[in-house]
Amino acid sequence: MASPVSTTTERAEQRLTVLVAxxxxxxxxxxxxxVLYGSAAEGRLRPASDVNVIFVLxxxxxxxxDALADAVGIAQAAIRLAPMFLLRDExxxxxxxxxxxxxxIVRRHRVLHGTDPFxxxxxxxxxxxxxxxxxxxxxxxxxxxxYVRHNRFEDQLVGVITDAAGGLRSxxxxxxxxxxxxxxxxxxxxxxxxxxxxxPRFTEAVAQMSMAREQGVLPPGSPRGVVLALDDLAGRMYExxxxxxxxxx
Numbered sequence: 001m002a003s004p005v006s007t008t009t010e011r012a013e014q015r016l017t018v019l020v021a022x023x024x025x026x027x028x029x030x031x032x033x034x035v036l037y038g039s040a041a042e043g044r045l046r047p048a049s050d051v052n053v054i055f056v057l058x059x060x061x062x063x064x065x066d067a068l069a070d071a072v073g074i075a076q077a078a079i080r081l082a083p084m085f086l087l088r089d090e091x092x093x094x095x096x097x098x099x100x101x102x103x104x105i106v107r108r109h110r111v112l113h114g115t116d117p118f119x120x121x122x123x124x125x126x127x128x129x130x131x132x133x134x135x136x137x138x139x140x141x142x143x144x145x146x147y148v149r150h151n152r153f154e155d156q157l158v159g160v161i162t163d164a165a166g167g168l169r170s171x172x173x174x175x176x177x178x179x180x181x182x183x184x185x186x187x188x189x190x191x192x193x194x195x196x197x198x199x200p201r202f203t204e205a206v207a208q209m210s211m212a213r214e215q216g217v218l219p220p221g222s223p224r225g226v227v228l229a230l231d232d233l234a235g236r237m238y239e240x241x242x243x244x245x246x247x248x249x
Contacts, residue, residue: 022071033114050082099131157223205229
C-alpha cells in the first residue's frame with residue numbers, strides 16, 4: 001500500500017503538470033518561470049501540506065491571469081495550491097523584505113518551467129538576521145495568543161502546533177546557516193538545533209509536533225505542554241539570533 005506521503009506527492013505532481021501547461025498557455029510571454037518550493041519540492045508532502053508555487057512574471061497582465069484563474073482554483077481545491085505571483089524585478093526587494101522565507105525558497109525549490117530565478121540570489125546577512133528575529137518573535141506572540149484562546153480545546157491546539165512547524169523549521173535552518181553550519185533541510189535543522197540545546201522537553205515537543213503534522217492528533221493532555229515548550233524553544237533560538245545581530249553590528 002502506498003504511503004500518504006507518496007500518494008499525496010504523486011497526486012500533486014499530476015495536478016502540477018496540468019497547471020504548468022495551463023499557465024504557459026494563459027500567461028504566454030509574461031511568464032518567465034514557475035518554481036515549486038517547500039516540502040513539495042522535497043517530495044515530503046503530507047495530506048495537509050500546502051503546495052507552494054511561484055509564478056515569476058515579466059509583468060502582471062490581468063487579462064492573462066484571468067485566463068489562468070480556473071486552473072488555479074481547481075488546483076487549490078485538489079492539492080492545496082498556494083500560489084505566489086512575483087515580478088522578476090521584485091525578487092531582490094521581496095527577498096530582503098521576507099528574508100527567512102526566501103532563504104527557505106533558495107534552500108528548497110525546483111523549477112517546473114523556465115530558468116531558475118533564485119540560482120544566484122544572495123540575501124544580505126543583516127537583513128536575514130533582522131528578519132529571523134522578527135519571525136521568531138512573531139511566532140512566540142502567536143503561540144501565546146493561541147494558547148490563551150484554545151487551551152481548553154486540545155484539537156484546536158493540535159492545529160496551532162501543526163501551523164507552527166513550518167516557521168520554526170525554516171527559522172532553524174536559517175539560524176544554523178548564519179552560525180556557519182552546513183545547509184540542512186528545515187526538518188533536520190530543527191532537530192540539530194534541539195540537539196544542541198540538550199533539553200529533553202524540546203526534543204519531546206518537536207517529536208510531538210511531527211506527530212501532529214503526520215497524524216493530526218496528539219495524546220490527551222499533551223498539546224498544552226507542547227505549545228508552551230515550542231514558545232520557549234523559539235525564545236532560545238531568538239537569543240541565538242540576537243547574538244548574531246550583536247556580532248554583526
